[in-house]
Amino acid sequence: MYDQSRLSELIRFARVKAGTTVIDVYPGDGDWTRLFSDIVGPEGRVYSFVPAEVAHFKNDPVGRMRTLAKEPGRENVEAVSADLVAMPEATQSADVLWLHLFYHDLHTTLIQARGATAAQFNRAVYERLKPGGSYVIVDHAAAAGAGTSDAQSLHRIEPASLREEVEAAGFVLDAQSTVLANKDDPHSIKVFDPSIKGETDRFAYRFVKP
Template sequence: MTMRAVMLAGLATLLVAAAPDVVSAPGRPEAMVKLDEGRKPAAVLAQSLIGSGARVMDVMAGQGYYSELLARWVGPKGKVFAVEPVSYMDDPKTAAAWDALKKRNANVELIVGAPGEAAMPDKLDAAFYHLTYHDLYWQSEKFKYPRTDVDAYNARLFAALKPGGVVIIIDHYGVPGMDSRAQADKTHRIDADVVKADMARAGFRFAGSVPILEMTGDDPTKLVFDPSLRGKTNRFYYRFVKP
């Protein structure tokens, strides 16, 4: 085992010990806590290679499920930049959820805009995509979500990360070989090999997969919002590092 591998293993051990306190500490909305069983956030954070004091970008953050956990994880000396498309903030419930979340977590900054258009913070230690990387291939007039130039976006991401910075991508396994934009539109999934290829082109090094969110019984041809599958999809968890 290399010295780097030993160091990463030691870091993961330390993070495993800290993660349950981050997840179980009081103050999170009940609706978010109910999602923990399927999302396994303690284990996800423990394997993330994200440390205390880190500057983290949470992309397409929804109502802030992971933004809040990451804010607790990195601590008061860290910072979480949550990127949220403009149209999502038109929902009064989402806007109210963010107002409350920012009051609970002073180290969270909300950036409103689609990923390809929003300002990207610099000197990042990490970027986090929880079931949202496929959205870089999605576009929708109905939801006012513009087309993203994926390679140009990832080039910006590479420039924004510090050397040694980590990118965490968790997403739904899609159909291998299927066109990424068609798949994002039809099922909100992505071919996992496309993610690896995208990140390699941008200059990132693959730093391993974590199998904790892989599940049997999923049908990769089905929409992830199908009631029979929602919350039960087979998901990959990939880590990438900027050399």
């Protein structure tokens, strides 16, 4: 997770507040799910959505989110797992869909092996969000001109390519944030490399469903 000032900025940027319904896609350790749960309160809802494409991982991502949902005070959390393109059938209409450091994976063989493509997923998000809802994406930046070619090897994606794909589904870019930018990132090394891990140049986009 990030320091408190950047966390606060990202929460503001995502427009998550009391009463909001949020879908947290690929929640990992559940840090964002817990944070959103605290913010949206008893009138809100958080779907901790584990893609079926990664449900087989050894760390049991589905089981971990089900355990999280049973924590005291987490009555507003529901752990859900389904294929990415089936997400609309597994959740209710949402105000915010949050995608943290995962969008690039839509261009990897792991995710595409089950038939999910970025275009299909973006359409699924469009279907699930309420009119005026926010599709918020944070990801590792690739070098200018790289497009999606570094998604598999470096786990990065060029912001312009991501924007083009999301807008093709009908979304409108509403805002972008540089709170996670790092101009010293060479963009040519894998995001897990010790020299850059946790400090990659990251971009944040907020798209809106008209």
